[in-house]
Amino acid sequence: MKVSKLAVKILENEGIVYYDPIYHGRTLKIIGIDDDPIEAMQILLSQYREKGYDIVVFDTSGRFPTGFFESVLRIEEGTPAGLDPLKMARAGIIKDPYSAVTIVQTIYELDSASTDKLYSDFVTGKVGSIQDAIRAKKTYSEIIMESYTELDDMLFSGDPLKVPESGLIDLSGLNSVTLTGIAFLILAAVFEDKRRVVYGLHDVAVLTFTNAGNAALPLLTRPARRRVAILGTRYPLDQVLSIPGPTLMLYNDPDIQSAIYESQGVPAGLRTFIYKGEGAYIWRSPETINIEFGKLPREQGS
Numbered sequence: 001m002k003v004s005k006l007a008v009k010i011l012e013n014e015g016i017v018y019y020d021p022i023y024h025g026r027t028l029k030i031i032g033i034d035d036d037p038i039e040a041m042q043i044l045l046s047q048y049r050e051k052g053y054d055i056v057v058f059d060t061s062g063r064f065p066t067g068f069f070e071s072v073l074r075i076e077e078g079t080p081a082g083l084d085p086l087k088m089a090r091a092g093i094i095k096d097p098y099s100a101v102t103i104v105q106t107i108y109e110l111d112s113a114s115t116d117k118l119y120s121d122f123v124t125g126k127v128g129s130i131q132d133a134i135r136a137k138k139t140y141s142e143i144i145m146e147s148y149t150e151l152d153d154m155l156f157s158g159d160p161l162k163v164p165e166s167g168l169i170d171l172s173g174l175n176s177v178t179l180t181g182i183a184f185l186i187l188a189a190v191f192e193d194k195r196r197v198v199y200g201l202h203d204v205a206v207l208t209f210t211n212a213g214n215a216a217l218p219l220l221t222r223p224a225r226r227r228v229a230i231l232g233t234r235y236p237l238d239q240v241l242s243i244p245g246p247t248l249m250l251y252n253d254p255d256i257q258s259a260i261y262e263s264q265g266v267p268a269g270l271r272t273f274i275y276k277g278e279g280a281y282i283w284r285s286p287e288t289i290n291i292e293f294g295k296l297p298r299e300q301g302s
Helices: 036-050 085-090 097-108 112-123 130-135 139-147 150-156 177-191 204-208 211-221 254-263
Strands: 008-012 016-019 027-031 054-059 072-076 167-173 197-202 227-233 247-249 278-284 289-295
Touching: 008 036, 008 278, 008 289, 027 036, 036 054, 036 197, 036 227, 054 177, 085 097, 085 130, 085 177, 097 112, 097 139, 097 177, 097 211, 112 139, 130 139, 130 150, 150 177, 167 177, 177 204, 177 211, 197 204, 197 211, 204 211, 204 227, 211 227, 247 254
Parallel strands: 027 227, 027 247, 054 167, 054 197, 072 167, 197 227
Antiparallel strands: 008 016, 247 278, 278 289
């Protein structure tokens, strides 16, 4: 098969195995053990950087090498983060005001009537922040207060956060999975319409633990021209395996390798055990499922 200008080298065998977003799907899942997914992600991200693409990586592990990036943004628990979606929309950081309101809806499970009322109050200038929404003494105020915590308050406090065009966004300082999902959803809304960008998400499984995190994933993985998403994880959860797109399986325990093959529909006769430093690249075409084996081109990630 011919490859496009977006193709990057993913494995080496007798020849070169390419990942091509145009032919294979614009979201690639990388599943391995320890820090193997990070190493494989770096191999691919380095190649996209050489192509002139912006690189935005969300890291929940704290292990993604910071030296790979010119800009590093850390979101930490207990420190004002400036991630109030309503403030960010008012400042134009989140472009669509209704997106900002639906973030509040997702986080605090507002019903449709309360969401519409909050949107109306926001666009008419009656509400400009989540704190304003709480003080408004409306139905949406009561619903928000049911689950609003001091940690939420700290996450939303401060001036609206200015997000870099590219770089590492380190979410590992958020010890709460709930806060991690909330922060990811808000930041994903900021980047939703960005083009000529490669998104990296590690560890993506952590981001599927909450409703907010799950709501954010489609914002960055939805197929779009001039965009690629690379998801790295040590945890092959069903939520991750079901995300559309090809899979690069790295070394893992035998039963986990078998489960990944099974979930991706690879016939028993095509399965091979993957050792350290190797990979199985699984991708679908409209006609069939394809699998290619090889070694990781590690020199690209150094």
